[in-house]
Amino acid sequence: xxxxxxxxxxxxxxxxxxxxxxxxxxxxxxxxxxxxxxxxxxxxxxxxxxxxxxxxxxxxxxxxxxxxxxxxxxxxxxxxxxxxxxxxxxxxxxxxxxxxxxxxxxxxxxxxxxxxxxxxxxxxxxxxxxxxxxxxxxxxxxxxxxxxxxxxxxxxxxxxxxxxxxxxxxxxxxxxxxxxxxxxxxxxxxxxxxxxxxxxxxxxxxxxxxxxxxxxxxxxxxxxxxxxxxxxxxxxxxxxxxxxxxxxxxxxxxxxxxxxxxxxxxxxxxxxxxxxxxxxxxxxx
Amino acid sequence: xxxxxxxxxxxxxxxxxxxxxxxxxxxxxxxxxxxxxxxxxxxxxxxxxxxxxxxxxxxxxxxxxxxxxxxxxxxxxxxxxxxxxxxxxxxxxxxxxxxxxxxxxxxxxxxxxxxxxxxxxxxxxxxxxxxxxxxxxxxxxxxxxxxxxxxxxxxxxxxxxxxxxxxxxxxxxxxxxxxxxxxxxxxxxxxxxxxxxxxxxxxxxxxxxxxxxxxxxxxxxxxxxxxxxxxxxxxxxxxxxxxxxxxxxxxxxxxxxxxxxxxxxxxxxxxxxxxxxxxxxxxxxxxxxxxxxxxxxxxxxxxxxxxxxxxxxxxxxxxxxxxxxxxxxxxxxxxxxxxxxxxxxxxxxxxxxxxxxxxxxx
Numbered sequence: 001x002x003x004x005x006x007x008x009x010x011x012x013x014x015x016x017x018x019x020x021x022x023x024x025x026x027x028x029x030x031x032x033x034x035x036x037x038x039x040x041x042x043x044x045x046x047x048x049x050x051x052x053x054x055x056x057x058x059x060x061x062x063x064x065x066x067x068x069x070x071x072x073x074x075x076x077x078x079x080x081x082x083x084x085x086x087x088x089x090x091x092x093x094x095x096x097x098x099x100x101x102x103x104x105x106x107x108x109x110x111x112x113x114x115x116x117x118x119x120x121x122x123x124x125x126x127x128x129x130x131x132x133x134x135x136x137x138x139x140x141x142x143x144x145x146x147x148x149x150x151x152x153x154x155x156x157x158x159x160x161x162x163x164x165x166x167x168x169x170x171x172x173x174x175x176x177x178x179x180x181x182x183x184x185x186x187x188x189x190x191x192x193x194x195x196x197x198x199x200x201x202x203x204x205x206x207x208x209x210x211x212x213x214x215x216x217x218x219x220x221x222x223x224x225x226x227x228x229x230x231x232x233x234x235x236x237x238x239x240x241x242x243x244x245x246x247x248x249x250x251x252x253x254x255x256x257x258x259x260x261x262x263x264x265x266x267x268x269x270x271x272x273x274x275x276x277x278x279x280x281x282x283x284x285x
Numbered sequence: 286x287x288x289x290x291x292x293x294x295x296x297x298x299x300x301x302x303x304x305x306x307x308x309x310x311x312x313x314x315x316x317x318x319x320x321x322x323x324x325x326x327x328x329x330x331x332x333x334x335x336x337x338x339x340x341x342x343x344x345x346x347x348x349x350x351x352x353x354x355x356x357x358x359x360x361x362x363x364x365x366x367x368x369x370x371x372x373x374x375x376x377x378x379x380x381x382x383x384x385x386x387x388x389x390x391x392x393x394x395x396x397x398x399x400x401x402x403x404x405x406x407x408x409x410x411x412x413x414x415x416x417x418x419x420x421x422x423x424x425x426x427x428x429x430x431x432x433x434x435x436x437x438x439x440x441x442x443x444x445x446x447x448x449x450x451x452x453x454x455x456x457x458x459x460x461x462x463x464x465x466x467x468x469x470x471x472x473x474x475x476x477x478x479x480x481x482x483x484x485x486x487x488x489x490x491x492x493x494x495x496x497x498x499x500x501x502x503x504x505x506x507x508x509x510x511x512x513x514x515x516x517x518x519x520x521x522x523x524x525x526x527x528x529x530x531x532x533x534x535x536x537x538x539x540x541x542x543x544x545x546x547x548x549x550x551x552x553x554x555x556x557x558x559x560x561x562x563x564x565x566x567x568x569x570x571x572x573x574x575x576x577x578x579x580x581x582x583x584x585x586x587x588x589x590x591x592x593x594x595x596x597x598x599x600x601x602x603x604x605x606x607x608x609x610x611x612x613x614x615x616x617x618x619x620x621x622x623x624x625x626x627x628x629x630x631x632x633x634x635x636x637x638x639x640x641x642x643x644x645x646x647x
Binding site: 006012035037044047069077137187251 | 296467601609613614629633636
């Protein structure tokens with residue numbers, strides 16, 4: 001089953017050790033972006049090479065691996081990454097959140113609460129929360145070391161004065177343990193409250209940008225806001241059309257060419273499990 | 286062992302099968318061999334080796350065949366392969382003075398020791414489609430003569446004797462390795478050159494061209510351009526001395542740039558340097574111009590804000606594998622982010638009173 005031409009989980013042991021060191025440093029300084037010598041992977045940059053390298057470095061043969069993209073196990077890139085590790089590591093895979101010991105994700109945090117026995121690996125496109133305010137890496141690193149986050153607050157304030165709201169709906173910046181401002185990867189801000197005080201280890205890998213950062217279990221993570229404009233997690237104001245869930249994040253699906261649409265859970269495992277338990281939404285067959 | 290299987294898996298497998306069929310094309314037409322590509326599409330092979338950072342013409346030809354002629358895809362295949370290779374050690378620095386030159390020209394001196402050698406160049410061909418090639422690819426043998434033995438001196442050495450060009454003192458420090466350490470700013474010249482030699486040819490060309498048109502102008506003369514084979518030597522620890530392990534073709538360009546002097550440097554000619562695997566003239570000249578533009582700080586020049594002077598801008602955007610991957614990733618699903626944006630835009634429109642369109646049926 002495993003491809004014998006490559007080392008377990010594709011990367012050679014020295015590379016994995018280098019990545020593990022970066023992960024450990026990241027865990028020791030929560031929210032700090034650790035530069036690491038990202039390797040060229042056999043999938044394109046921007047398609048999860050950071051997450052794949054982090055997963056490769058933490059996977060053991062006994063692990064059970066789950067990959068989601070947009071919350072779903074069956075999106076094409078999730079399928080592709082899962083089959084990459086089936087081939088190069090031969091690990092057991094699952095779509096069931098609670099059965100997985102390592103979950104690689106793009107753009108979502110599973111609905112089901114994770115446990116201390118699990119690791120959540122995020123794919124990160126742009127790790128720098130200040131990037132779109134200051135394009136220069138040399139400048140943003142300085143801003144982090146001086147804890148100079150005024151620019152970010154000004155940006156959020158300008159949003160409020162112009163729109164009445166903070167106009168960031170995903171990749172919403174957070175502050176970790178009162179120190180580093182961190183990009184949580186492009187998860188919807190609906191997921192932000194799950195970042196803090198999570199039982200599982202959270203690891204973030206940005207391959208192209210050569211950065212790893214981490215949140216150890218039970219870390220304090222606060223979404224940036226103002227006292228008079230508190231952070232608000234938002235989602236489509238509907239129940240899931242298939243399982244009737246009121247509290248899950250929803251995708252909008254266009255069902256006909258007259259503009260008809262339905263809302264379904266983005267977390268496919270969560271939705272399937274609810275349906276199996278007998279819950280039914282208004283659009284369920 | 287339980288393996289999750291969903292619809293996406295079959296779609297991917299079918300897409301790959303279709304791709305393989307398309308790559309092969311009409312089966313009534315003979316299959317293109319890797320050796321044909323290696324021998325007859327040599328400049329494509331050279332580009333793939335240069336930007337793939339792996340000197341292996343057979344693998345580069347295979348990559349071109351597999352990628353259906355998409356050279357960036359071929360470079361990607363080579364890069365992904367090269368990261369899996371063990372590293373036995375590093376060669377001695379190659380000496381381009383010892384190059385067996387196929388081509389060697391100088392734009393700054395009419396004649397010079399070693400002579401001007403045009404070599405196999407497109408330069409003075411008239412760009413007329415040769416319809417004979419469509420019928421029959423046979424060519425008469427080109428005339429040849431013996432080459433005078435001995436090293437071919439570098440043009441910049443002549444200028445250096447008069448002290449007219451900046452010194453380029455020999456350095457023994459081990460250069461940093463872009464493929465083993467994360468790229469961090471500020472980048473030394475050695476690191477910049479390393480990034481430029483594997484940089485996208487088109488991007489490097491565009492930047493170099495921009496300096497010629499005035500965005501960080503540093504008027505460059507091609508002091509010398511040479512193409513040929515150089516021996517590669519490596520010290521084998523068990524032997525205790527260096528032995529020749531092979532030969533590679535390189536293109537080297539040294540530019541001589543006007544420089545009126547600065548607060549820290551006297552008036553003199555300055556240097557730009559390009560060195561690329563294979564016969565890669567356009568790339569090596571471009572590289573030399575960009576190298577020179579990036580040197581503004583060490584020469585005490587003004588930063589005029591030109592893109593080619595900005596090391597962060599150049600180095601973080603020159604790698605076509607990084608660029609194409611990130612560019613093309615926007616094909617991946619973004620339903621979740623888009624949904625959150627939809628909610629936000631609807632909310633903002635509602636509050637701005639712009640939401641006059643009746644809600645569609647749900």
